Amino acid sequence: MLPKPQRPADSRGQTGVETLVVFIATVIVAAIAAALLLNTVxxxxxxxxxxxxxxxxxxxERVQVVTAFGEVDDGRIETVTLRVRTAPGAESIDLSAASVQTVGDGVDPNWSVGVVGSDRSVLTDGSELGYVHVYGESGLPADRGLTPGERVTVRITTGAGATTVYVVNVPDTLAGQSVVEV
Structure with missing residues (x-):
């Protein structure tokens, strides 16, 4: 039998240290990658x-239009009043922070009107009602009001940015009436 060859004593330990350094470097790189991934997530x-x-x-966070009516003067509607409440699931809505825009024939599409009047400026639940008044000089055709058969879209945008769209449909006849549902 041949004798087993002898290795130098220091070579065996040196190989173990090199392996350990590579392993530690791999663990550090994996930890940095995990930290970056966790931070991004x-x-x-x-x-x-x-x-x-x-x-x-x-x-x-929007309002819901319950009813709408117009005040008739000289055969045309000069004022539209929308009775509103909070939509289901909405929290408090401050009507004074809301904006109103009217769009239709003869209406300036860039004209934006605020909530002109309200019995309650902050609606806290669906049972409380507020009123939004849109006047001739604040969005309706100022020179003639709304005439029979005309349609105007009213957009109410709350402070949270939620928009409610309501279409005002003027009845075909306004004769003999002082207030009509629109």
Missing amino acids: LALQSQAIATSEESIEQVT
């Missing part, structure tokens, strides 16, 4: 939460 999660909360507000 947390940033995306917070952005997604903020976006979803904003979207929910824009859908739910």
Whole structure:
């Protein structure tokens, strides 16, 4: 039998140290990658939460038109009053922070009017009613008001950015009436 060849004593330990250094470097690189990935996930999660909360507000924080009526003067409607309440799921809505825009034939599409009058400026639940008044000089055709058969779209945008659209349909006849449902 041949004798087993002898290795130098220091070569065996040196190979183990090199392997250990490579292993530690791999663990450090993996830890840095995991930290970056976790940081990115947390940033995306917070952005997604903020976006979803904003979207929910824009859908739910709106008003709902209960009824609408117009005041008749000289065969035309000079004032439209919308009776509103909070939409289902909405929290408090400050009507003084809302804006109103009217769009239709003869209406200046760039004209934006605020909530002119309200019995309650802050609606806290669906049982409370507020009133939004749109006058001739604040969005309706100022020179003639609304005439029979005319249609005007009223957009109410709350402070949260939620928009409610209501179409005002003037009846075909206004003769002999002082107030009509529109």
